[in-house]
Amino acid sequence: MLIKMPHSIPIHSSEITPEGLYADRRRFLKELGFAAGAAISIGTSHAWAAEPALAPLTASHKSEMAGGEGLTPYETITHYNNFYEFGTDKDDPARNAARLRTRPWSVVIDGECEAPQRIDVDELLNPRVLEERIYRHRCVEAWSFVAPWIGVPLGDFLTRFKPTSKAKFVAFYTLFDRQQMPETARGVLNWPYREGLRIDEAMHPLSFLSVGLYGRVLPNQNGAPLRLTVPWKYGFKSIKSIVRIQFVEKQPPTTWGTMSAEYGFYSNVNPEVDHPRWSQAQERRLGELFKRKTLLFNGYPEVASLYSTMDLRKNY
């Protein structure tokens, strides 16, 4: 499905996301379905719970950075998530992430830097520094979407803490709280969820720290209140609900990396380098039936210089 959206026009949330309509449509159809098929409701039926109203955010400027491709509907982006802390099915996070308490929320920035600090997330919601970016998002499972994120360039943010010359990498940590995340008791992954970037990757102008989506603060299932958005890497690199950012000298271990050799540290989107079990040459854009070709670096060739001396097959 292609929805052309002129990005120069300020996007009002009501314009983009007829949430009420969506929810009503689902409920109506669902009830219809129960009436018509009460006897045959054996399969899985989806719970399309209405979301609590999220606070609107304003961005000082907007950049379309997905080659003019149509935005994926809000409903889709918020009901098809990998956030294993809230369950492993794609619709689990939308159902379970309401348990996540996003206020008060602070982030610790420490490690190899001169000005370590604890930052309150509300400090980041300053409309003068917030910008909107429309990025492609490509999951390692070969599906993708296009979303309008709101946030700040990661590099600008990190510079505030004056990383030293020893800061060769940046490690990120997701909140790990069994009470808010009961699903973590099953130990599907090594919690807390950890990710990492090389310092030059983190400082690249495309690296983004998101606090909002579609003109509002992030829904919990999409990584509220603060998440990474690294559009040229597979989605699992874009860590959600960050509580700690640490400058480190050595390449930090990552959660998926510790689970299996199938998930490398770099995990750049690359149609030439297949996942050991499936192909990465194509992807399904959510909302489309047929697959489309996956682009090198997810269509962000400007990052190629970061890896000019590297063998991308070895450093997958």
Next chain:
Amino acid sequence: MNRLLAWRLVAWSLGVIPLLNGVRLTLQGGLGANPVEYLEHYTGSWALRLLLVTLLMSPLRMLTRLTEPIRVRRVIGLWCFAFACLHLLVYLAFDLAFSFTQLLADLTKRTYITLGFTAWLLLLCLAITSTTGWQRRLRRRWIVLHKLIYPAALLGALHYLLLVKADIRQPLIYLGILVGLLIFRVPSWRRQGAQTTANQHFRPNASQQ
């Protein structure tokens, strides 16, 4: 109402209900954000479930001493095959856009596809030879041929296990049920094995050919 009719009704509903439910979800847009994936998962799961149900029939006969489980087994098996065909069709249509070269690449490079496709081929053989005519023509060999249901089930369950990223509980449940159903058969297989050995002793020349 006679008992066989009741069993037949249950056997048919095991296929018809999930099929209608799938059609209902599709028509109502209830397949979620990734409908193709949903349909693949839905049809694949039902093929696997119905396969396990067919394997439950002979233990049921042994436990209840009824003949009906065996008499409705074919219908359930054919519904299993129908779901396996839908599963394959969705994959061929939407994942591969019917590209033969891509299918070949997947078959040679992707272990889970190789396993799944092999399982479908086995089911195809069983579906074709499921008629009473073929049963009569093949006689004892029919029974041997239809033991292919065991490798088909194993391949199907492994096919599922291999495509899951980290949370392997679901495929392990299927695999566990399958192993349970197989273990249940071990005593009767051993009896049969003993009988075959006894027969060979009785006709020593038969093995010398």
